[in-house]
Amino acid sequence: MDKEDLDTFGERLYSLIYPKHKESAAKLTGMLLELPEAVLSQVLQDEAMLTAAVEKALRALQLAPESSEVAHNDDDVPESSDSLGEQLFELVDVYNTGHSQKITGMLLEQHKEAVLQLLSDPKLLGEHVNLALKTLKERNIEETDFSDASEADETDRLGEKLFSLVEQMDPLHANDITGMLLEMDSASLQQLLSDHTKLEVAVQKAQAVLDTES
Template sequence: MEEEEDLETLGEQLYSLISSKHKEDAGKLTGMLLELPGPVLTQMLQDDAMLTAAVEKALRALQVAQEPSQVCNDEDDVSVSSDSLGEQLFELVDVYNTGHSQKITGMLLEQHKDAILKLLSDPSLLEEQVHLAMKTLKEQNMEETDVSDTSELDDTERFGEKLFSLVVEMDPLHANDITGMLLEMDPATLQQLLSDHTMLQIAVHKAQAALDTLN
């Protein structure tokens, strides 16, 4: 009962903050944010910037859910819409602060487009999928612990060369720094970045943002 009461209190506080800026969608947005873990919600109530960012992500998800899905046979259009879905999904997954947002987004993007659209419009389903993906990642990490150090070094060097050649096209000025930051990820994520241009762009943007804050 206490948890339900806490959630209700958080919901009321969130609603009052959200309704001042987004009166029409305040109910829906509050409902979406209430799917997040309690500690995250408490932090949002104390951090305006965090709350604003989360509301903006929820708003984008609402807009995607309300837009009629356009069926198109043109491959270019399909790839563009897939890129857009990837970015929107990443932003929602990133709210959960799992530390594996890129990997989880990549895993979820392997589903059919209709299933991805459903995830964008159903926060409880998305949360469930994020937890499942985290469980899978933990199991994979346990299996990978017996890989030798030398092969890991070889992999890192190989990934570094490939990544640098892609990153230098996006940001020649900071290619070295960005590649170094990306190489801190595990090999499975690096493999995903090399095979998925959208994921790589997102990762590069995040690295650029991190560099800006350092400078």
């Protein structure tokens, strides 16, 4: 989002938040501006979404140490791991990523001091949330690509072996027959490749199907 868009969103958000939350309107607006652009657009158009986002941001402000006038007794804020996790989750959940639990877990892997800094700096937290979200998406894409690629490689490899054997039996229809046999699962294909008799039977069946179609 460029600066001009950010300013426009900021002005509109502030004007909507200010009537109900005069004292913390600026901080709440700043926190919500860290949301993805698509979510911001929805928030500005949907009053219920805006209310929910503001409530989450308010809770986060109250939980975060030294981050708001609304926070009570900063010195009494417990700093156990569980408490930090809960506070961080509340803040992360404001960003509506759909991965609040995972992102919170990733951020909690840092040193306690770093986590405390995230709790008191909404801008820094926003950067870390976006980075964690990007990492999660990349991981997901890599896993999907890897499994897709490995399956595709396996099919290609079996296809090449199969074609060379089928071509010896029926050079004219080798392509069609190989294509039909490749619809079988890989375990069955491995059997065909290791048992010439089974392969001959499968090729004959495929030839019979081709004859009826022609």
